Amino acid sequence: MSQTESIKSVDTKNRIFHAAAKLFANYGFERVSIRQICQAVGVQKPTLYYYFKDKETLILEMLHFAHKLVVEYRNRYIEPHEDFLDKMWGLLQGRKHFVENNPHFFRFYAMIHLFSTPEKVKQEMLRQMLPLLDDFKNLLLLGKQQGYIAAEEDTEIIMQTILGILNQLSIRKFVFQDEQAFSEENLQRVFNFWKKHLFLNRDK
Amino acid sequence: MSQTESIKSVDTKNRIFHAAAKLFANYGFERVSIRQICQAVGVQKPTLYYYFKDKETLILEMLHFAHKLVVEYRNRYIEPHEDFLDKMWGLLQGRKHFVENNPHFFRFYAMIHLFSTPEKVKQEMLRQMLPLLDDFKNLLLLGKQQGYIAAEEDTEIIMQTILGILNQLSIRKFVFQDEQAFSEENLQRVFNFWKKHLFLNRDK
Amino acid sequence: MSQTESIKSVDTKNRIFHAAAKLFANYGFERVSIRQICQAVGVQKPTLYYYFKDKETLILEMLHFAHKLVVEYRNRYIEPHEDFLDKMWGLLQGRKHFVENNPHFFRFYAMIHLFSTPEKVKQEMLRQMLPLLDDFKNLLLLGKQQGYIAAEEDTEIIMQTILGILNQLSIRKFVFQDEQAFSEENLQRVFNFWKKHLFLNRDK
Amino acid sequence: MSQTESIKSVDTKNRIFHAAAKLFANYGFERVSIRQICQAVGVQKPTLYYYFKDKETLILEMLHFAHKLVVEYRNRYIEPHEDFLDKMWGLLQGRKHFVENNPHFFRFYAMIHLFSTPEKVKQEMLRQMLPLLDDFKNLLLLGKQQGYIAAEEDTEIIMQTILGILNQLSIRKFVFQDEQAFSEENLQRVFNFWKKHLFLNRDK
DNA sequence: AATGAATGAGGATTCATTCAT
DNA sequence: AATGAATGAATCCTCATTCAT
Known part of the structure; x- marks a missing residue:
């Protein structure tokens, strides 16, 4: 039953993930900034970095x-x-x-x-x-x-x-x-x- | 063979043009900066802007x-x-x-x-x-x-x-x-x- | 006395604010650069933009x-x-x-x-x-x-x-x-x- | 009868002068660039510098x-x-x-x-x-x-x-x-x- | 798990100015 | 008298990233 990642965590990570995918798909990597992704998700930048080491990792x-x-x-x-x-x-x-x-x-x-x-x-x-x-x-x-x-x-x-x-x-x-x-x-x-x-x- | 633009001008513009094409082709627009283009050509940034209104125009x-x-x-x-x-x-x-x-x-x-x-x-x-x-x-x-x-x-x-x-x-x-x-x-x-x-x- | 903004934040923002006011008053808007303001305050440029969307907003x-x-x-x-x-x-x-x-x-x-x-x-x-x-x-x-x-x-x-x-x-x-x-x-x-x-x- | 400045010269200088006055009056010195003045007059920048040593002199x-x-x-x-x-x-x-x-x-x-x-x-x-x-x-x-x-x-x-x-x-x-x-x-x-x-x- | 505050490096673009012609 | 071509320095602003909390 125990999981290494809490439900909340999985959720946030997923939201970032899909928001990023959508933005990347539409505009390309370089034209999408970390800031834009965070805005789309409604979290602050350090939150993204909590889940993904850097943009390349994402x-x-x-x-x-x-x-x-x-x-x-x-x-x-x-x-x-x-x-x-x-x-x-x-x-x-x-x-x-x-x-x-x-x-x-x-x-x-x-x-x-x-x-x-x-x-x-x-x-x-x-x-x-x-x-x-x-x-x-x-x-x-x-x-x-x-x-x-x-x-x-x-x-x-x-x-x-x-x-x-x-x-x-x-x-x-x-x-x-x-x-x-x-x-x-x-x-x-x-x-x-x-x-x-x-x-x-x-x-x- | 009369020309409205001086040889020098045509040359510089062309050099910028082809250097930019090469860089864009290799890295995409967003990953190529004006500075990189200028460095590749060996001119200063305002020179590029003398020939091309902006990046998009280029x-x-x-x-x-x-x-x-x-x-x-x-x-x-x-x-x-x-x-x-x-x-x-x-x-x-x-x-x-x-x-x-x-x-x-x-x-x-x-x-x-x-x-x-x-x-x-x-x-x-x-x-x-x-x-x-x-x-x-x-x-x-x-x-x-x-x-x-x-x-x-x-x-x-x-x-x-x-x-x-x-x-x-x-x-x-x-x-x-x-x-x-x-x-x-x-x-x-x-x-x-x-x-x-x-x-x-x-x-x- | 409860405050929505941390003391640190208020302080930095205020320092930027007053430094800018002084510089603007003395030299006019156009002659004062963001860089000058930041130097006067002792912060980096992105810090200013953290508090003020842009120069006009300031x-x-x-x-x-x-x-x-x-x-x-x-x-x-x-x-x-x-x-x-x-x-x-x-x-x-x-x-x-x-x-x-x-x-x-x-x-x-x-x-x-x-x-x-x-x-x-x-x-x-x-x-x-x-x-x-x-x-x-x-x-x-x-x-x-x-x-x-x-x-x-x-x-x-x-x-x-x-x-x-x-x-x-x-x-x-x-x-x-x-x-x-x-x-x-x-x-x-x-x-x-x-x-x-x-x-x-x-x-x- | 002879004049140190030709008629044409006087004219161009005057056109620059008045165009600059109008622009300065409307936007202030700092917000008006040499380029804008020249555009308003229809001359190239070196022409302005031919008549006025620099912006301050103007x-x-x-x-x-x-x-x-x-x-x-x-x-x-x-x-x-x-x-x-x-x-x-x-x-x-x-x-x-x-x-x-x-x-x-x-x-x-x-x-x-x-x-x-x-x-x-x-x-x-x-x-x-x-x-x-x-x-x-x-x-x-x-x-x-x-x-x-x-x-x-x-x-x-x-x-x-x-x-x-x-x-x-x-x-x-x-x-x-x-x-x-x-x-x-x-x-x-x-x-x-x-x-x-x-x-x-x-x-x- | 999440953030407020901060930054160094770099982005595109424009500035006043000059030089050779 | 006027210009085409060029530039060094500066502009505003944004980037990805981090650190202490």
Whole structure:
């Protein structure tokens, strides 16, 4: 029953955490000051420093959190399925739900791994990304095994194509503010496109 | 060859301009101070303000310059061709040369239009982007006319796919520092993939 | 005696406040930098900004303080008296004590309401001044009621005359550094002059 | 016929001079930058420095010019008259025309001699003022000789009273923006007040 | 668990001024 | 007579961070 952190503590820390995520996602790290975060939460600056050693640590904790989310979504939406196509559909669904339920963390994640951040943060991000990319490559190999992708096909390019589209959807949503980007209907179009152009039809 | 601005002036302004582009591309706007730019150029701060009203104006001028480059590359690498496939290959080549000859401006451009910048800059960027996207849509319509894309095909998704891959190549180059991303060989792989999966083979 | 602010805080804020008043009174707002104020107090710049949002706010707080002083002096030196002549003598005495006990705030006040300041400050000053002028007009009406001023007399001009002399005394003191300006003896001369030339002698 | 300064030169210098006067009068010395003055005139900064050694010199030249104006007005409106009362009426008229025809220089003059300026400017201003005050004292002595002021009267206080009212009129005009302050009618009221309360009626 | 008070370093921007032309 | 280009020093203000409580 006993916990190292009191309920109140967890609460305050969480409030800081999410307020920071939202602000970072909207304005970038450098344009968000500790002061702004504290104002948003309604605490004083030393309180923030009580929970997070410094700004970089705050960002790093957010990065870990975001990564955990990514893994969680993968485990929920992709892993359970056996069939490659089901997994790919899960990929789209997982991304959709990630983006819609945790928009701040998604933007944060995208932001970090696309451009300029404190070096340490970038390093950490790369360390997280590489295994995920490997997983994805394995996913495509599974697609080959199951006969959805021709044996001679270049999985690297298929991977880039798929990741590319996912990113484009995010850009449509966040940069061009197109709320239809992740609509059920649009995902279906994308999925149909994949089935038609990228994957083989096993039914034949 | 008459010039309204003295050689000296043009030179200093240009040096500031390019130094700023490089720094911005590497670290983002907020992490680059006027002082850093001036140090890189070897001038005092008021000199920078002699040429650029303020930091935002400097960024905006860079945006216009980058945009001009984009248009130039398009005019050089895509426009001249008649055949849709030639244009698509030109698209890849143009991107390659842009990225290799003006890496700072390319990164700058990508940075701006992917995430958080002064609001005014973002607005301006969107104003520039939309016509380019329209052009691209027209390009795909041409592909349909020339029979490279089936009439019933969803050009929107083809566009997203192609843009997505181009972005992935940039990410590979700039985030993962993969120098092969824009190698002649890799572009050929991508192009072959497109011809095989996205476009029709008219020869048949 | 309970206090919402710690002793330390009150002290620092007050030291900043009075140092600023003195410097402003001597040199004007624009010629006094935040740095100078901080040096005079012996704190760092962010400390000043901890207590005062910005320079303008500091000036506005000083304006309110000065205004409170003005009202206080009026309440102490003018209000208590019943007789009009006693009130007029209190006016002189009040001004004398204001000028001598709070020379910085008096000069500050005079400075502000004579010339060029941030627009916002000027507005606020006018808002404070107008009721005071009304009070003064009522004072002269009382003089009429009590028979010290002829019914047909133009109170507007009497007011300007009296205010004019008070200002001249201040100018003598602060511009020409004439320490006798507010001497007991000189005030008596002024008062006698008023009795002889501006007010009626009820004793007859 | 030959002049040391060309017509063009005189013109530019004058334009700078008057633009500066206007700006100084409105905003004070410190809040007006060389850049602003140059913009108002439409010349570059080195041009200003070609005509005026530095900002202080510009202010000093303005002070001399304003002083010359003061003397001119006195010579035109006060000197010519023989009768003391005529001179006093001239005093009011002269002030009125000064204020109305050269509002910038008048404000400038008032500003300078009321508060905070570069020390050198203040000194110079005092050097100019003292003789003028002496003149004014002599004027009142003439009033005594002509029987308009009782022999035993305290001329010092009468002087302060008269100067005080003149200043109040200026304050009404420039601070409270009361355009009636120097109206013919109001001057008449003031003058009548003086005749009734400050001066003797010789006609008896 | 939280804060009031404080700071050193640095941010963007502007100042009056100069020099070569 | 006028300017384009440049600058050292200063402006106001904010940053991330800390320490004693």
